[in-house]
Amino acid sequence: MKALIEFQEVCKYYHMGDTTVVAADHISFQVYQGEFVAIVGQSGSGKSTCMNIIGCLDVPSEGTYLLDGRDVGQMNKNELAEIRNELLGFIFQQYNLLPKLNLLENVEVPLMYAGVPKKERRERAKVALEMVGLADKMKHRPNELSGGQQQRVSIARALVGEPSVILADEPTGALDSRTGREVLGILQELHAAGHTVVLITHDNSIAVQAQRIIRLEDGRVIYDGPADAPEAVVTPRAAGRFGGVPS
Amino acid sequence: MSILESVELAVKNIVSSKTRTFLTMLDIIIGVAAVIVIVGLGNGLEQYVTDSFSGLGTNTLTVTVMSRGSTRTLSVDDMYAIVDENSQYLDLCSPTVTMPGMVKIGSETVSTTSVQGVSEDYLDIAGVTVSSGRRLQYSDMANREKVCVIGAYLDQAYYGGNAVGQTLRVGGQSLTIVGVLAQQDDTLEEGGSDDCLYLPYTTASRIAGDVSSYIVTMREEDYIDESVAALESALYEVFASDDYYTVTSMAEMLETMTSMINILVGVLAGIAAISLVVGGIGIMNIMLVSVTERTREIGIRKSLGAKERYIMEQFVIEAACTSALGGVIGILLGDGLSAVASTVVTRLMEETLTVAPTLSAVALAFGISVGIGILFGYLPAKKAARLNPIDALHYD
Numbered sequence: 352m353k354a355l356i357e358f359q360e361v362c363k364y365y366h367m368g369d370t371t372v373v374a375a376d377h378i379s380f381q382v383y384q385g386e387f388v389a390i391v392g393q394s395g396s397g398k399s400t401c402m403n404i405i406g407c408l409d410v411p412s413e414g415t416y417l418l419d420g421r422d423v424g425q426m427n428k429n430e431l432a433e434i435r436n437e438l439l440g441f442i443f444q445q446y447n448l449l450p451k452l453n454l455l456e457n458v459e460v461p462l463m464y465a466g467v468p469k470k471e472r473r474e475r476a477k478v479a480l481e482m483v484g485l486a487d488k489m490k491h492r493p494n495e496l497s498g499g500q501q502q503r504v505s506i507a508r509a510l511v512g513e514p515s516v517i518l519a520d521e522p523t524g525a526l527d528s529r530t531g532r533e534v535l536g537i538l539q540e541l542h543a544a545g546h547t548v549v550l551i552t553h554d555n556s557i558a559v560q561a562q563r564i565i566r567l568e569d570g571r572v573i574y575d576g577p578a579d580a581p582e583a584v585v586t587p588r589a590a591g592r593f594g595g596v597p598s
Numbered sequence: 599m600s601i602l603e604s605v606e607l608a609v610k611n612i613v614s615s616k617t618r619t620f621l622t623m624l625d626i627i628i629g630v631a632a633v634i635v636i637v638g639l640g641n642g643l644e645q646y647v648t649d650s651f652s653g654l655g656t657n658t659l660t661v662t663v664m665s666r667g668s669t670r671t672l673s674v675d676d677m678y679a680i681v682d683e684n685s686q687y688l689d690l691c692s693p694t695v696t697m698p699g700m701v702k703i704g705s706e707t708v709s710t711t712s713v714q715g716v717s718e719d720y721l722d723i724a725g726v727t728v729s730s731g732r733r734l735q736y737s738d739m740a741n742r743e744k745v746c747v748i749g750a751y752l753d754q755a756y757y758g759g760n761a762v763g764q765t766l767r768v769g770g771q772s773l774t775i776v777g778v779l780a781q782q783d784d785t786l787e788e789g790g791s792d793d794c795l796y797l798p799y800t801t802a803s804r805i806a807g808d809v810s811s812y813i814v815t816m817r818e819e820d821y822i823d824e825s826v827a828a829l830e831s832a833l834y835e836v837f838a839s840d841d842y843y844t845v846t847s848m849a850e851m852l853e854t855m856t857s858m859i860n861i862l863v864g865v866l867a868g869i870a871a872i873s874l875v876v877g878g879i880g881i882m883n884i885m886l887v888s889v890t891e892r893t894r895e896i897g898i899r900k901s902l903g904a905k906e907r908y909i910m911e912q913f914v915i916e917a918a919c920t921s922a923l924g925g926v927i928g929i930l931l932g933d934g935l936s937a938v939a940s941t942v943v944t945r946l947m948e949e950t951l952t953v954a955p956t957l958s959a960v961a962l963a964f965g966i967s968v969g970i971g972i973l974f975g976y977l978p979a980k981k982a983a984r985l986n987p988i989d990a991l992h993y994d
């Protein structure tokens with residue numbers, strides 16, 4: 352089987368004056384069609400860097416990133432925009448809905464940039480809103496909704512273009528634990544329906560909801576395996592600090 | 599995403615912040631309105647000048663004699679002789695004695711009427727016919743008859759259309775009305791072309807003094823320079839100096855006046871157009887602010903697959919729509935102001951002057967305002983399109 356997402360020795364450097372920050376240090380992993388992967392790590396471990404690269408918002412400084420077999424590092428801005436539109440569905444911590452548009456129009460945006468005709472766009476956006484249970488509110492503005500509802504709209508927007516990968520960046524970060532669980536539930540349903548989901552979080556209790564965990568520390572992968580393995584949620588550093596065996 | 603949808607999106611954005619949009623457009627509105635009123639005023643002025651000259655066709659020359667101070671004089675007969683001698687260029691001639699408005703009809707004094715002493719050829723020169731009664735004729739001149747022909751306005755306003763045979767007084771001299779002229783203007787108005795009176799120049803010069811100006815027609819309008827030269831050399835022979843006469847061609851005078859008006863209008867419109875440029879800079883400022891405010895929106899749109907071209911298009915179209923809307927409002931305002939100006943000027947000058955916005959001025963003003971929107975929207979749009987999606991997404 353061909354990997355949908357393939358990181359080959361991906362590095363990302365940020366130059367700040369004289370110093371160079373290594374945000375991603377030779378990261379390699381593969382995500383296959385239909386997987387539910389959580390990328391987890393503490394603040395500063397390189398999650399956002401990975402997420403930006405996976406999301407084609409940024410390109411690696413070194414190494415290769417293949418998305419659906421295509422080398423993203425070789426693409427220009429236009430091609431990256433096309434890839435984002437076709438292959439990726441984003442779910443952000445802050446929902447990132449457009450405040451001046453109603454829910455239906457918000458969900459339509461990716462289709463608009465894909466050049467889908469207006470009528471078909473309407474229909475597909477309606478279906479996507481129905482899927483997250485908000486069809487009755489489609490003429491409302493985002494600010495008339497609760498946080499959980501807004502996040503459901505952004506899930507509808509992520510799904511509407513039928514992307515290959517759903518990329519969720521701290522999707523529950525701004526929600527209370529109950530609505531957070533609801534949103535996670537939806538992601539699990541999507542996974543069950545065959546979607547590929549990549550979840551980025553700093554929270555172990557959320558990461559374990561996924562099928563597989565990739566743990567980052569200082570820009571390096573320190574664990575890549577099933578979410579239910581005991582070592583998946585223990586960082587060596589924490590283990591060391593609490594008397595565990597230092598790595 | 600089609601242009602139409604981009605326009606729809608832009609209009610939505612414009613409408614959602616009405617006050618700001620209005621303030622942004624203000625300079626454009628003022629500039630466009632000013633350009634339209636000024637160009638309209640220029641056209642009205644040009645029309646007015648042309649109208650007042652066209653009474654005496656553009657094939658006429660005016661000779662004014664200032665014999666005071668000269669030992670020599672030019673009699674009416676001398677002038678006729680000159681015209682005869684140059685008959686290859688010159689055709690008809692009429693002395694003109696302009697008299698200050700002092701017509702008395704019964705006990706009523708009419709001050710708006712233009713009163714002129716002329717020859718029997720004058721009506722041909724002016725291209726006016728008589729609708730009832732007779733024209734002035736050679737015998738009226740020779741005998742200094744106390745007769746006159748009057749314009750249709752006087753006939754209708756004071757004699758109920760039966761003026762022929764009645765009398766009136768000019769400068770204390772009683773005159774018998776022998777003819778009424780055919781109506782010239784569309785409507786009869788006080789002070790209009792039909793508010794006029796012509797009497798034999800011989801009679802007129804008794805009241806108002808010697809004949810000092812003549813109107814001469816040319817056989818060929820194409821030979822203005824030759825005709826003027828012929829007249830001037832003949833007059834030079836009489837006076838042995840060129841200080842005592844002037845020869846003016848109506849066509850040249852009209853041309854001079856028209857070009858003066860055009861220069862004036864050009865300068866004024868240019869000044870008004872500066873306001874359009876200022877308006878463009880205003881749009882650029884507001885758009886730059888708007889780009890900053892909407893950084894996050896731009897980031898979101900980019901993450902959802904918007905190419906730079908779309909973002910660019912969105913902002914340029916928004917700027918163009920804003921200034922186009924300003925242009926439309928300016929055009930409406932300009933039309934309204936033109937109507938007001940027409941009324942005011944007409945009332946103040948007691949002359950009909952129509953401030954008429956031309957279609958081309960309106961089209962040009964609209965085009966320029968859209969162009970300014972695109973021009974000054976370009977820089978902010980470029981800035982928006984170039985934003986790094988990651989930074990834009992995390993901007994707050």
Ligand SMILES: Nc1ncnc2c1ncn2[C@@H]1O[C@H](COP(=O)(O)OP(=O)(O)O)[C@@H](O)[C@H]1O
Pocket residue numbers: 365366367372373374392393394395396397398399400401
């Ligand atoms: N734009 C940037 N410029 C400089 N350093 C950055 C930038 N983005 C991230 N970093 C650095 O790279 C490292 C990884 O950051 P990040 O990927 O944001 O981690 P996380 O999302 O896990 O908190 C951190 O040390 C961070 O300070």
Ligand SMILES: [Mg+2]
Pocket residue numbers: 395398399
């Ligand atoms: Mg982060």
